[in-house]
Amino acid sequence: MEQRLATIIGTAVRTARQRLDLTQADVAERVGIATEVYGRLERGHMLPSEKTLRRLCLVLSCSSDVLLGVTSPEKPVEVAEDPHEYGERPEVRRVLRTLRRLEPAQLKLISQVAGAIHR
Numbered sequence: 243m244e245q246r247l248a249t250i251i252g253t254a255v256r257t258a259r260q261r262l263d264l265t266q267a268d269v270a271e272r273v274g275i276a277t278e279v280y281g282r283l284e285r286g287h288m289l290p291s292e293k294t295l296r297r298l299c300l301v302l303s304c305s306s307d308v309l310l311g312v313t314s315p316e317k318p319v320e321v322a323e324d325p326h327e328y329g330e331r332p333e334v335r336r337v338l339r340t341l342r343r344l345e346p347a348q349l350k351l352i353s354q355v356a357g358a359i360h361r
Contacts, residue, residue, distance in 0.1 A: 244289065250311035251295075252286035258302035258309075259284070265332050271339060273297040 259269050270280035273294060282288045290298060299306050307313040330338070341349060 245286070247310070248283075248289050249286035251289065251309055252284045254304070254309045254311065255298055255302060256284045258304045262302065263332070265335070267339065268332070268335055269298075269301055272301040 255269070259266070266280050266284065267277045270277040273280065274297065275283075275294060279288075283290055283294075295306060295309065298304070299309060302309075305313070341352065344352065
């Protein structure tokens, strides 16, 4: 039973993620879990915690009933205040994730390089 539920949830989150044109890394970052963990969840190899399931519903604009396989997908659920960057292309989101991990001095250097390229 548990494996079947994990497969149902995995399929549902993959479908919802693809509908939103997000990468696994995008969803994992927004939910607050490691990309590898999200990948296992999407493949049906694990069940999310209640906290993670709730965050998945919010990030993927999907009801828990849909993710649990109780009902079929309908219109997307409205999520309060999506950060502006959610609408960015996957390449831009990837760069933003990398920039957030840099030290201030590294970030300053990248800013100078980007400024020189942009001129």
